[in-house]
Amino acid sequence: MEVILLKDVEKLGGINEVVTVKNGYGRNYLIPQRMAIIANARNKNILQDRIRTQEAVIEKMLDEYKAIESKLVANTIKVGAKAGTSGKIFGSVTNIQIAQAIKDQLSLDIDRKKIELLEEVKNLGTYTAKVSLHPKVQPTFTIEVFAD
Numbered sequence: 001m002e003v004i005l006l007k008d009v010e011k012l013g014g015i016n017e018v019v020t021v022k023n024g025y026g027r028n029y030l031i032p033q034r035m036a037i038i039a040n041a042r043n044k045n046i047l048q049d050r051i052r053t054q055e056a057v058i059e060k061m062l063d064e065y066k067a068i069e070s071k072l073v074a075n076t077i078k079v080g081a082k083a084g085t086s087g088k089i090f091g092s093v094t095n096i097q098i099a100q101a102i103k104d105q106l107s108l109d110i111d112r113k114k115i116e117l118l119e120e121v122k123n124l125g126t127y128t129a130k131v132s133l134h135p136k137v138q139p140t141f142t143i144e145v146f147a148d
Contacts, residue, residue: 002039004047009035017052018044062134068108069139072131076140076146077101083124086136093121093145098129100141119147 001023005013009030013019018039021030030036036045042101074108079101099112116130118140 003030004039004043004051005030005036007035016047016054018047019080025146035053058134062108062136065133065137068110068133069137070139071108072139072141075141076126077105077143080122081145083147087124087147089122089145091126093117093143095126095129096141 002018002020003026005015005017005019010013012021021036026038031038037040077098079093079097081091081093081097083089091124095112095115095117096116098109098115102108102110110131110133114132116132118130120126121143124145124147127145128140129143130138130140132138
């Protein structure tokens with residue numbers, strides 16, 4: 001049985017993917033859970049239209065992502081943290097704190113899950129982080145951690 005996945009299903013496939021599954025798995029689990037629909041001609045045409053519109057939206061967003069990239073690369077994000085006299089931070093700086101600092105300093109609302117620290121931030125100093133905005137736009141920017 002061929003089905004079109006409406007959600008990402010672990011070990012099976014991603015959203016909008018056409019996969020072949022056993023009849024019972026498709027009828028008794030995927031379709032009732034609204035994870036998939038039967039891959040007939042009509043649904044495949046609807047899928048192609050959906051993919052085209054999603055690609056158009058993503059291409060439109062690409063310009064916005066490039067503007068965000070230029071802002072991030074041009075500025076150094078400053079994050080305050082409580083630290084001891086040796087410069088060691090109590091705890092560590094997380095992507096939540098970095099997302100909040102970006103929002104406060106640059107007025108950009110970036111999802112914390114898209115921010116990836118390239119190394120652990122345990123001391124005061126300068127670090128780098130990466131943001132996955134789009135497969136083509138993944139800027140690396142500088143973070144400066146200072147004593148609060």
